[in-house]
Amino acid sequence: MSRRYLGVGIFIIVGLVLFALGIFLVGSRHEAFSRHVLLYTEFTDLDGIAKGSKVQVSGMDAGQVTRIEVPRSPSGHFRVQMKVDEQLHGLVRTDSVVTVDTEGVVGNTFLTIHSGSLNAAIAQAGSVLQSKPPVTMSDLLSHGLGIMNDADATIKQVGGKLNVALDGINGAVGNVNDLLLGLKEGRGPAGMILRDEKMADQVRETMSNVQSTTSNLNQASGRVNVLVANIQQRDLPQKLDDTMTRIRSASTRADETIQKVQQSLAQALGPDANGVTAGQNVSEALANANVATGNMAEDTEALKHNFFFKGFFNHRGYYTLASLSPEEYRHTKLFGSTQSPRVWLQADTLFRHGPHGPEELTPNGKHAIDAAVASFGNPIFTHPIVIEGYSDAATPADALSWSYARAQLVRNYVDARYPFTTKNIGVMPLSATPPPGLGHDGWSGICIVVAEKK
Template sequence: MEKTTSQKIRLGFFVISGLIIFIVAIYFIGDKQKMFGQTNHLKAIFNNVNGLQLGNNVRYSGVNAGTVRTINMINDSVIEVEMLIDKSIFSHIKKDAIAIIGSDGLVGNMIINIVPGKGNKAAVEHGDQITTVKRVQTDDLLSTLDVTNKNAALLTADLLKITKEIIEGKGTVGSLINDTVIAQDLKQTMFYLKVTGKGTAESVTKLNKLIGSLENKNNVIGVLKDTAVANDIKKIVQNLDRSSAGIDKLVSNLNTTILNIKEGKGALNYLSNDPNLVRKIDSTMININEASFRLNENLEALKHNFLFRGYFKKQEKEKQKAIKK
């Protein structure tokens, strides 16, 4: 049956619409895969790609920067991954940047995250290789978690055993918890400790006040701390030292003199120890006294002599005049 014109128009419109939708989808998919934009190649070496596939995203600081272009198995432990990076972002990646394989969310596709370096290195160039860090695998996490669960189960069993013994009053802790006498003693001990702590605090306060009062110059310690007083005391001590040295020297000389006297040396020993000399001195003193008495008698006789009477009277008159004046 021959198709009408309207049907042909509808068919043509449908074909054209489908073709446009196809072209747009191809464009968006290609743009997402960086097939039509300006890109540079960047390489990274991994030990395990953890399910990474061609076309997976590459992110730099959380921003989509490109896609995975190729995954090449070099050997059993080296896998080379080549990435297509947008040129607008490529210039910001430094040579010390680090590539890490992660997941897009909890259960999303695997992606490559490029972590920026310290920023003091030069930018990467086309075809450069950057450093990688091994990602912790899920199997390792599960293995570690399994060990942790086993340890937790053992700890729980031990804890249950300990708590059961405590409840039954076994051991030191059980006795402390279940014995009322020990509880009372402990309570009383804590009370005494509290009282003692309070007394200690008061003693420390008084001691601090006492130490603070030592800084006052009105008391003995304060006076001793005064530099002027300290200098005076220092001078007094020095004078005492010099005086002590002089006294020691005087005592030494005195001891020497006494020793000389004891040994019969010098005039003093001669005068004090010779009995004949003593008798002679006594006789001399007696003679001097007698001579003095006789001299007085002779002077008295001269006063009555007519030759010297005028002289003595004249002396007496002058003495009287001097007394009157």
């Protein structure tokens, strides 16, 4: 009998302890046992804030919404009562601003009281703080999509105009050809001057066309910048993935267009040396266009970094080599993987000491690189390429700097020789230590990696 009492006693006591533990853990979360001050704020749109919603002060959990007064007329405001931990009261100043934020991708909405300025007085208990109206996601997205569509349209326009321009250039080149033929065939200089004026006009007109499209493009990229700033400020985009792909595809399209233009230009300007002047101008204009699209690419790049889930992008293979330390790089799944094809090239064959000190590529080395590029086949056009530099120099600083210099040398060579997109080629100085598990404990030279994600 006494044993049964003991058993039941233990059962009840442990149960009560668990209950108390639960209450304590829940309670401590909601600061039920600590001292509070009541503060107020007003919103026209609550964006899902409800009684019990969390309140943070400068990112720290500080309490919850305890009451919401509903306005009587549409012109009124929702008055929100917030219970804030006494400890954080000192951060809340009279000029503190309250915003509505969202936790993560799928999280609840909550209020953030931003800490005020040093000079302002501490907000008294019961005082009403300023608020900033929430920007709803859908607004933001439709705004963003609008900008994207504009950018798209502009880029199409650029494409179209460039084509017109190219027709002009073609015409101009044709004229030059005619002129040269005329000269060769012994037609008089008077005819030449007549023709030359026409041609000059045509070329000038073409140039101004190209320039105006470029400024259009720049404008578009400026608007993208605004969008990005918006998104960063809101710190929450739910469907950003969507937006991202749109931005990317838009910039890819721009790239494509420009590539086409370059090709047609190469065709147009290739056969005749006299077209060079006109060709250079066009090239410059196109370089401007490149800068514009480059800006766009950079903007998306910036998004990747400032956005709240870095892992979200890493998971999809968005890496920026510049932001990776050699140590991180060695342990990145994508690059450290045995699945990514690599070619190891020894320093002896690749480099020789140049006349002014630093190393330069040997002809044999260039052949070796050509062979390596050829051996990768198609994937090298569609995947990021990383050129890892290695050096077994005695001091760590030398090893790092030499390995960087070597990687740069090879990159410049590859970049100049093959039509790879510049941003697809990265360099990574790794001193003498390759990533683990690839069968090389140390290396001096170069390793070319095609990051094939499988």
